[in-house]
Amino acid sequence: xxxxxxGLRISRQSVQSLKARRSSAAGLxxxxxLVLIIFSVLSPRFRTEDNYKNLLIGYSHIGILxxxxxxxxxxxxxxxxxxxxxxxVGMTVFDLSLISHVSGIVAILAALTLxxxxxxxxxFLVVKLNLSPFIVTLAAMATWRGTTYAISGRQLYRxxxxxxxxxxxxxxxxxxxxxxxxxxxxxxxxxxxxxWVLAHTKLGRxxxxxxxxxRAAYLAGINVxxxxxxxxxxxxxxxxxxxxxxxxRLSTSPEDLGTxxxxxxxxxxxxxxxxxxGGVGGTLGPILGAFLIGTAYIGMQLExxxxxxxxxxxxxxxxxxxxxxxxxxxxxxxxxVRERVxxxxxxxxxxxxxxVAS
Amino acid sequence: xxELDEKLANGFDRRRFLGASAAIGAAALASPLISACTxxxxxxxxxxxxxxxxxxxxxxxxxxxxxxxxxxxxxDGMQEIAANQKNIDFQVLDGxxxxxxxxxxxxxxxxxxxxxxxxxxxxxxxxxxxxxKAKAAGIPVITLNxxxxxxxxxxxxxxxxxxxxxxxxxMGALIGGSGDVVILNAPPGITIxxxxxxxxxxxxxxxxxxxxxxxxxxxxxxxxxxxxxxxAMWAANPNIKGVYGVNDDMALGVVDxxxxxxxxxxxxxxxxxxxxxxxxxxxxxxxxxxQYTDVWQQGRFAASAGIVLATSGTKASNMPVxxxxxxxxxxxxxxxxxxxxxxxxx
Numbered sequence: 001x002x003x004x005x006x007g008l009r010i011s012r013q014s015v016q017s018l019k020a021r022r023s024s025a026a027g028l029x030x031x032x033x034l035v036l037i038i039f040s041v042l043s044p045r046f047r048t049e050d051n052y053k054n055l056l057i058g059y060s061h062i063g064i065l066x067x068x069x070x071x072x073x074x075x076x077x078x079x080x081x082x083x084x085x086x087x088x089v090g091m092t093v094f095d096l097s098l099i100s101h102v103s104g105i106v107a108i109l110a111a112l113t114l115x116x117x118x119x120x121x122x123x124f125l126v127v128k129l130n131l132s133p134f135i136v137t138l139a140a141m142a143t144w145r146g147t148t149y150a151i152s153g154r155q156l157y158r159x160x161x162x163x164x165x166x167x168x169x170x171x172x173x174x175x176x177x178x179x180x181x182x183x184x185x186x187x188x189x190x191x192x193x194x195x196w197v198l199a200h201t202k203l204g205r206x207x208x209x210x211x212x213x214x215r216a217a218y219l220a221g222i223n224v225x226x227x228x229x230x231x232x233x234x235x236x237x238x239x240x241x242x243x244x245x246x247x248x249r250l251s252t253s254p255e256d257l258g259t260x261x262x263x264x265x266x267x268x269x270x271x272x273x274x275x276x277x278g279g280v281g282g283t284l285g286p287i288l289g290a291f292l293i294g295t296a297y298i299g300m301q302l303e304x305x306x307x308x309x310x311x312x313x314x315x316x317x318x319x320x321x322x323x324x325x326x327x328x329x330x331x332x333x334x335x336x337v338r339e340r341v342x343x344x345x346x347x348x349x350x351x352x353x354x355x356v357a358s
Numbered sequence: 359x360x361e362l363d364e365k366l367a368n369g370f371d372r373r374r375f376l377g378a379s380a381a382i383g384a385a386a387l388a389s390p391l392i393s394a395c396t397x398x399x400x401x402x403x404x405x406x407x408x409x410x411x412x413x414x415x416x417x418x419x420x421x422x423x424x425x426x427x428x429x430x431x432x433x434d435g436m437q438e439i440a441a442n443q444k445n446i447d448f449q450v451l452d453g454x455x456x457x458x459x460x461x462x463x464x465x466x467x468x469x470x471x472x473x474x475x476x477x478x479x480x481x482x483x484x485x486x487x488x489x490x491k492a493k494a495a496g497i498p499v500i501t502l503n504x505x506x507x508x509x510x511x512x513x514x515x516x517x518x519x520x521x522x523x524x525x526x527x528x529m530g531a532l533i534g535g536s537g538d539v540v541i542l543n544a545p546p547g548i549t550i551x552x553x554x555x556x557x558x559x560x561x562x563x564x565x566x567x568x569x570x571x572x573x574x575x576x577x578x579x580x581x582x583x584x585x586x587x588x589x590a591m592w593a594a595n596p597n598i599k600g601v602y603g604v605n606d607d608m609a610l611g612v613v614d615x616x617x618x619x620x621x622x623x624x625x626x627x628x629x630x631x632x633x634x635x636x637x638x639x640x641x642x643x644x645x646x647x648x649q650y651t652d653v654w655q656q657g658r659f660a661a662s663a664g665i666v667l668a669t670s671g672t673k674a675s676n677m678p679v680x681x682x683x684x685x686x687x688x689x690x691x692x693x694x695x696x697x698x699x700x701x702x703x704x
Contacts, residue, residue: 050469058462154546155576161546162507164483250457250484254547259456301466307452308425 025273025285032292039299046302053181059294060183061242065261066268066286067187067194068119068238071231073269074211076278077133079232081122082239082265084144086258088151089115089243094253095153097167098160104169112240118144119236123229133232141262149255164251174248183245187287190238194283207231212279267314268293271321275329293317416473416668417447418661421463423480424455427633428605428653431704432502435657436476436664443665457484464488468495473668475499476660479506481547496673500660505549511667511674512681514660516631518550521649522557522602523564524689525628528647529600530566532626538572539600540591542584542608545576554604554630572598577608584611592619600626606636606648613644632690634703640695647691653704656685 040047065082072079089111096107118140125136153160165171175182198204209217210227218224239258247253270276271292272285296317297310420436422429433450440448451467453460457480467475468491475492477499479485486508489499498511505513529539541558544551555574562569573591577584584603588611592598603609609629616622622644629636632650639645663681690698 045470048469051466054462054465054469057465149576152546158552161552162482162549164486164507246458249461249487250481251487252481252483252547254457254481254484255545256456257458260454298462298466301449301451301463302470304447304449306450307463310452 025282025288028271028273028285028288028292032288032295035292035295035299039295039302043299043302046299049179051298051302053176053179055291055294055298056184057181058298059290060181060187061245062261062264062268062294063187063287063290064183064190064238064245065242065265066272066290067191067283068235069262069265069269070194070272070274070281070283070286071207071234072133073266073274073276074207074278074281075214075228075231076211076276077126077228077231078137078266078276079119079122079235080134080137080262081118081140081144082235082242083258083260083262084141084148085115085118085236085239086243086246086261087148087253087255088118088144089240090247090253090257091148091151091153091255093170093244093247094165095151097165097170098163099153099157104167104172107167107170108173108244111244112237115240115243116233116237119239120229120233122236123232126232127225127228145259148257152255154252154255165247165253166251170244170248171251172248173244174246186241186245190241191283191287194234198282203227203230208279264290264293267318270325271317273321273325275325276322289321413473413669415445415447416443416665417449417470418474418476418664418668419449419451419463419467419470419472420476421451421453421460421467422478423453423460425452427635427704428503428631429478431653432476432478432657432660434704435654435659436661437657438654439658439661439665446665453478453480455480457481460485461488464492468492468497471495472497474664476502476664477506478502479504479548482506482549483547493674496675498664498667498672498674498677500664502656502660503550509680511677512660512663512683514656514663514683515550515685516649516651516653516656517684517687518553518630519557520684521630521651521687521689522554522604523561525602525630525647525649526558526561527565528689528691529602529626529628530562530569532646533569533599535566536568537599538570538595538597539602540572540588540595540598541574542577542587542601542603542612543574544604545578551604558602569600577603577611579605579607581607581611581614584608585615588612588615592621598625601628603627603629605629606631606633606645609645609648610635610639613639617644632687632698632704637690637695637698637703640690640692643692647689649687650690650698651685651687652702654702659683659685 045051069079069082092114093107093111096102096110097104122133122137122140125131126133149155173182177185198207206217206222206227209220209222210224214224243258246257268289269281269286270289272281272287272289274281274286293314296313300310300313301307418440420433422433437448440446451463453463460477460480461484464475464477464485465488475497477485477489479501482505486506489506489508489510492499493510500511501513503515505515533539539562541555543555559571562571572595575587575591577587584607588601601609601612603612606629609627612625612627613622616625616627626646628646629648632648636645636648637650640647688694688697
């Protein structure tokens with residue numbers, strides 16, 4: 001009976017979060033359209049094909065990372081290690097290609113497998129050792145960055161210090177299909193797959209359920225351990241894809257590849273409406289979040305705004321998005337309380353969360 | 359005393375003098391490029407002759423790795439020359455210490471249709487595809503200090519190799535011609551690391567073959583990291599007699615640690631670049647020496663070359679040869695650091 005009630009509650013939560021993320025993504029899409037129009041009016045250079053292409057090249061990989069990052073955040077977790085996973089996967093690709101001379105396809109498969117495995121390891125440690133995701137992924141961030149330097153073929157072999165990757169398949173990864181950058185195509189494919197999983201499968205509902213109420217999800221019979229490990233594995237896999245894109249773009253893999261990129265991914269996910277409290281979010285939002293930040297940066301550069309001001313604007317966008325998200329949650333909770341007050345039987349007391357006006 | 363010396367002694371405006379010499383230097387740097395270009399490219403020559411390439415305004419961008427003493431001083435030197443022209447918009451861009459960010463900035467600059475890109479590549483290999491793209495768009499790229507593996511319009515550097523050779527010669531003599539020395543190095547992937555390391559190693563081999571390079575570690579250009587790295591080196595080998603930091607920050611990081619451990623008098627520590635903090639440390643008897651380059655002037659040279667190329671309508675795609683300018687330098691120690699006037703300290 002308890003399981004049945006819990007299941008019904010989870011089901012209601014999933015429907016609520018689905019509605020919430022749809023309204024959030026629609027609002028963000030409108031806001032993004034407004035930003036695009038403003039910059040297009042302000043700068044003739046902005047509304048050129050080349051510029052849109054630059055935007056797609058420059059921020060599709062952030063979009064991929066943000067999609068991956070959404071999964072741990074959906075579970076009220078976080079993945080601070082994606083930048084370092086990019087570094088260690090990129091360096092593995094470099095070493096495999098230039099030291100071991102393996103074929104491009106082997107290097108690609110190794111990169112994707114390694115990325116997913118390192119992500120899964122994060123999830124495993126979070127679940128099995130019952131550690132905070134922040135601590136586990138912070139430790140992983142330091143560990144994998146150190147490993148990147150330790151295995152760097154560019155440091156171990158001086159003649160490789162300024163040697164480029166020459167494998168044709170690896171270099172092909174970051175080209176374009178006609179006018180469409182390949183990185184954007186990868187992002188669309190990964191985004192569609194993530195959308196399908198989250199919106200149309202039981203697995204997707206399980207993610208929302210665990211993120212919304214882990215205890216209730218466990219009581220409802222959901223394999224919480226599997227869901228958590230899978231979430232971090234998806235994040236790691238996306239980092240592996242980004243490592244391949246960036247190594248191909250640079251035709252090498254610097255030791256600091258991906259440093260700090262986790263913050264961009266988290267910002268894009270949060271701006272895109274993925275709640276840091278878990279249980280709310282989708283895939284379109286993080287993509288829009290990545291391109292909103294990218295559009296603001298590129299638009300400002302084209303308008304000759306000093307680059308030193310750009311991180312400030314990025315910060316303002318992030319705080320604005322989180323603030324709006326919090327405001328929206330409070331408003332929904334207030335509406336819920338009002339609805340319950342309207343329907344309550346005579347004499348029942350309504351308890352509200354702190355800060356929610358009834 | 360020559361007429362020029364008299365003028366200098368009488369307070370001749372040093373900046374005007376340096377600006378003029380930068381223009382002359384840049385013309386010297388750019389002239390072979392232009393002649394190579396115009397001899398092979400009739401359309402460009404015809405266009406220039408007819409004034410078809412003349413524009414009322416030019417836009418140039420300076421894409422640095424990240425703001426710090428050297429890159430800020432280069433930017434100031436470039437800005438000074440650009441401001442004199444009255445028709446050049448000069449924009450400073452921050453690469454945030456990331457090659458992929460620099461690539462995005464390069465792409466946007468190409469979209470903007472800028473007339474010249476000044477670049478300090480975060481990675482010599484990683485920025486090569488972007489430089490190729492800029493060249494294809496006809497935009498000349500001039501690199502400062504860190505060369506790229508893709509040939510481009512010109513490269514203006516501090517003379518890394520020969521400067522490091524001279525540092526090795528000075529250090530070898532000061533430690534008595536034998537013993538262990540260590541290098542605190544830059545991250546791999548940039549030409550400056552190899553040039554300075556090779557110069558130091560070759561210089562030591564040539565003059566003092568009994569000096570052993572006991573360790574060579576990456577301290578990531580960073581003062582604190584260098585201090586930590588040297589602490590580990592010293593624990594492993596307390597017989598170290600000399601330290602070469604391939605930039606001043608790293609050498610000063612070693613000075614910090616050596617002072618704290620009370621071993622400063624046992625060490626000969628050299629840096630590279632010649633920033634103000636290093637010169638002050640030399641005067642205080644802490645840092646032994648550094649390779650000094652007037653980086654404002656380096657920036658002026660780069661800007662002058664860029665202006666010559668851009669305003670002459672010279673397209674990057676027509677330049678078959680990369681220009682290469684090595685800046686004059688001095689190896690400073692306590693004996694001669696006073697020769698650098700306050701106005702030339704950056």
